[in-house]
Amino acid sequence: MTSADSRLDRLRGSTPPLSHTARTVAALTANPGCARRALMDAAGADKAVIAAHVGFPQASGASQSPFALARGAIFETQVKTGGGADLIRLLRDRLRLALPEVSYSDLESVGGNTDRDVRYQRTRALLLRAARHPDQAGTLYDHPLLKLQVGGHLAYLEPDVVAFQIGGKFHVIEIKSFAVIDGQADEESVAAAAMQAAAYILALQDLLTAESLPTGAVSTDAILVTPENFSRQATATFIDVRKQVSTLRRQLARMTRIDLLLDALPAGLTFDLAPEPDGNPSRSPGDLAGALEAVPARYQPRCLQTCELAGFCRDEARAAGALTVLGSVVRDDLGGLDSISTALALASGSREPSADQADIARALRHARNLSNTLSGGAA
Amino acid sequence: MTLLTSLARLEAAASGRARPLSQVRHRRLAGQPLVIIPLTLAGDPDTPVAAMTGTSRADQHLLAVPQPRDRDLRLGFLTGLAQIVLGYIASRQHATEVLPATRNHEERRRYADAPQILVPNRAARDYLGLLGRSTRFQRTDGPFPVDPAVPALGKWLTFFADSADQPGSALLADLTSLLAEHWASGQSPLEDASLAAQLAWIDPPPGMTGLQAALATEDPLRCPPAGPATDPGFDQAILEPLVRNYDRAAQAGSQAGTDRAAAEITSALRGQLEPTWNAVGDAMSLLRALPETAGAARRWATDRDSFTRFSSYIGDGGLPQPRRDHAATAAARLDRLERAQAAYDAERALEDPFILAELRTAGEAFAGEVVSAQPSRTTTTTAGRTILRPRFTVRTDDPVRIEPGRVLICPTRPGQRIRIADLPRTGTDAEVVLEVIQGMGTPAKPKPGAVPPLGELVSYTIDPGYWAQRDFPPVDQTPWTHGGPPVRQRADQAEEPQS
Numbered sequence: 001m002t003s004a005d006s007r008l009d010r011l012r013g014s015t016p017p018l019s020h021t022a023r024t025v026a027a028l029t030a031n032p033g034c035a036r037r038a039l040m041d042a043a044g045a046d047k048a049v050i051a052a053h054v055g056f057p058q059a060s061g062a063s064q065s066p067f068a069l070a071r072g073a074i075f076e077t078q079v080k081t082g083g084g085a086d087l088i089r090l091l092r093d094r095l096r097l098a099l100p101e102v103s104y105s106d107l108e109s110v111g112g113n114t115d116r117d118v119r120y121q122r123t124r125a126l127l128l129r130a131a132r133h134p135d136q137a138g139t140l141y142d143h144p145l146l147k148l149q150v151g152g153h154l155a156y157l158e159p160d161v162v163a164f165q166i167g168g169k170f171h172v173i174e175i176k177s178f179a180v181i182d183g184q185a186d187e188e189s190v191a192a193a194a195m196q197a198a199a200y201i202l203a204l205q206d207l208l209t210a211e212s213l214p215t216g217a218v219s220t221d222a223i224l225v226t227p228e229n230f231s232r233q234a235t236a237t238f239i240d241v242r243k244q245v246s247t248l249r250r251q252l253a254r255m256t257r258i259d260l261l262l263d264a265l266p267a268g269l270t271f272d273l274a275p276e277p278d279g280n281p282s283r284s285p286g287d288l289a290g291a292l293e294a295v296p297a298r299y300q301p302r303c304l305q306t307c308e309l310a311g312f313c314r315d316e317a318r319a320a321g322a323l324t325v326l327g328s329v330v331r332d333d334l335g336g337l338d339s340i341s342t343a344l345a346l347a348s349g350s351r352e353p354s355a356d357q358a359d360i361a362r363a364l365r366h367a368r369n370l371s372n373t374l375s376g377g378a379a
Numbered sequence: 380m381t382l383l384t385s386l387a388r389l390e391a392a393a394s395g396r397a398r399p400l401s402q403v404r405h406r407r408l409a410g411q412p413l414v415i416i417p418l419t420l421a422g423d424p425d426t427p428v429a430a431m432t433g434t435s436r437a438d439q440h441l442l443a444v445p446q447p448r449d450r451d452l453r454l455g456f457l458t459g460l461a462q463i464v465l466g467y468i469a470s471r472q473h474a475t476e477v478l479p480a481t482r483n484h485e486e487r488r489r490y491a492d493a494p495q496i497l498v499p500n501r502a503a504r505d506y507l508g509l510l511g512r513s514t515r516f517q518r519t520d521g522p523f524p525v526d527p528a529v530p531a532l533g534k535w536l537t538f539f540a541d542s543a544d545q546p547g548s549a550l551l552a553d554l555t556s557l558l559a560e561h562w563a564s565g566q567s568p569l570e571d572a573s574l575a576a577q578l579a580w581i582d583p584p585p586g587m588t589g590l591q592a593a594l595a596t597e598d599p600l601r602c603p604p605a606g607p608a609t610d611p612g613f614d615q616a617i618l619e620p621l622v623r624n625y626d627r628a629a630q631a632g633s634q635a636g637t638d639r640a641a642a643e644i645t646s647a648l649r650g651q652l653e654p655t656w657n658a659v660g661d662a663m664s665l666l667r668a669l670p671e672t673a674g675a676a677r678r679w680a681t682d683r684d685s686f687t688r689f690s691s692y693i694g695d696g697g698l699p700q701p702r703r704d705h706a707a708t709a710a711a712r713l714d715r716l717e718r719a720q721a722a723y724d725a726e727r728a729l730e731d732p733f734i735l736a737e738l739r740t741a742g743e744a745f746a747g748e749v750v751s752a753q754p755s756r757t758t759t760t761t762a763g764r765t766i767l768r769p770r771f772t773v774r775t776d777d778p779v780r781i782e783p784g785r786v787l788i789c790p791t792r793p794g795q796r797i798r799i800a801d802l803p804r805t806g807t808d809a810e811v812v813l814e815v816i817q818g819m820g821t822p823a824k825p826k827p828g829a830v831p832p833l834g835e836l837v838s839y840t841i842d843p844g845y846w847a848q849r850d851f852p853p854v855d856q857t858p859w860t861h862g863g864p865p866v867r868q869r870a871d872q873a874e875e876p877q878s
Contacts, residue, residue, distance in 0.1 A: 064421075064611055065420070065421040065422070065608075065609065065611035065614040065615065066611075066614055066615050066619045067420045067421060067422070067423070067426075067447075067609075067614055067618075067619065068420070068421040068422035068423070068611075071420075071422055071423050072422070177422060177423075178422060179423075179424050179425075181424065181509070181512060182512070182702045182703055183703075230424060230425040230513045301566075301567035301568075301569040301570060302569065304569065304570075305569075318590070323389075325392070325566065325567065326385075326388045326389070326392060326565070326566070326567055327567030327568050327569060329385070329568065330385045330388050330389070330567075333381075333382055333385040334382075334385060340389050340392055340393055341393070343386075343389050344389055344390065344393055347386060347389075363382055363740065363778070364382065364386065366739075366740060366776070366777070366778065367382045367383050367386045367740045368386060370383060370736040370739060370740060371383060371386060371387065371736070373736075374732055374733060374736055375399070
């Protein structure tokens, strides 16, 4: 165990680290500049529980509706029925992949054993064998369990994908239940699916690299299988995720340099909830909030959609009068300023601008004069 | 956003209350708009669960689907919604007015009124378009026939969704966008997507700041989200168990049981929708209190024109709109939208001091005092004719970013065109030398008042010019770059019925 590892363990405290899924790995690319988030994710701290304990429980909007989950499960089962027969037909018809006779191998358990390490070893053995003997291709691997280096730890990627090899290349198939209507789908859903596929592709590439096999054997065109229009009929689309793969790789590389962030922390800092035997946290909320505040965050309104801790950080940013709570447009309009009160003081003229604030101060004073004239007040 | 709006957001955040922006309304609010608040299952475009509709605050009607996965129940819902929407449209098709012939147009009739659909937020607006897409191709014959009202609803909803892309159109509008034109909240635009949160900033309950009131709306138990996706917590705790009760009763063949379960589901959905219904009513009252501009009436007339055209298209048995525009149609549509946007921007600048002020902060308009004038200045044309070209100078501290030579217009002298002759700058102030090039009269008969007197405060903005409609080749001569002449309309090919 490296020293960074033990420091991260201390930071997290007595609870076991959260396991990463492709979804959480993909979420790492949002707001990469936030040290608080980077450290908590690297340590595997449970941000949702911590947020609730310091008084910012997530609204239920963050959880998934049972209807959405059911729809996803039904669609996935339907696509995979008959040993993936429908899936193979889809790949042949829609993507014109010249698939030979295909066998189907479910890696969700190995001989009834669902232990993750056993599954990982089996996945690894099968995929490596396929990579070394591309001529014997022709297997759909369902639920392949892969590992990815996340913040110094090897994390298992709980799979909801199918992998297969054709023409010496591995492909990753994501089955998603959002509809593609007239060839168009919800942009955010597609972006999220692409990022998750990228996490698997990255893990596959790493698996091959570790065995000195070329990473080029993994296709960076992910295959997205979704319902078409308003029917339950599936359709398949290639999506090019080269950009997502490199974004994710860059972000993960940055997380391995986590010791720089760790060095900046006060000694003894921890996000430990100190759970009682019954699981309830015994740490005082005020104390925990103080520990969170010791690590700088970079709140932006988008965090509300991606980070469990966003409610806490928004409150902190509001209390500090940070401009960022008003969104990126305001921040860009007032380039260079970061506090609401500074901007207002420059606008009213009650604060002398520094040399680099002269331009924005003049523009703000002008805007304020206009605004006063509009509301009929004196300048 | 401009600096003026950004500044207003800062002030709102600091004071705890939304700040007013534009104080005139550029879009018509119909006397009896049809409010539709749709609810649908998360992640599934084809499972509407409910819609609350009505044309006044007291007249509220709830349509609910007890089991959204049941095709017959879904169709029952769509037929019900179709009757409401089509009935409302028919009620706007009574009175007509006659427009006399002009040089370019023959005499024509148009409806004196038009329908207006209001929804709580942008997502609901998009959802109505999606509902239009899912219903307009449904067949009234074949193995799974639907009520003819359903595809008719689809065509109309598609018409409304397309109109909503037209700048300034009021046929379909969402209230969060309308409110955001008139008030700046002290939160981010992302958080403004919630109608309840926006209203909380504009009119917080007594004893609360806008921020406190807005945060309170984030609790889905106290303030169910406006949709169109249902709240996942509600799905989990309430709706899903109730739907299971319904399924059990249906399997047992118990009519009384399904009725009871359906009634429970309806009442739960009413609880989810009613707060938004009230919020929509509050938002409309706020917007009604703002005076409407003359431009709003003009644009409403344009809306009535397109309503009249589409009514006769449907009356002639018009086919459903194609799934995707042909390249040539798309190019013409883009041209139309661009011209509408330019016209909308220019008209608002002349009618709304706030929009003019926004342009001034961006340097695309300026205002100042007239400091000198040569009202009888003349110049000689290349043909040797002497013409009147009065000049005057305006001093302004606005950051003018208009290059000399540009033609300008003035809100108080709308018939006039002005050109910037010279723009010398002294420090932050500028002295703009302006020349009247249209609307000044002749040397013998100068038009009185064409040149503003010394000391008058004047303002000018860029003349958008007249954007002539582009000449597009006839459809059967569409160039290959745009797909060539269309082979044959394929919009009549209906979709496979859904299970």
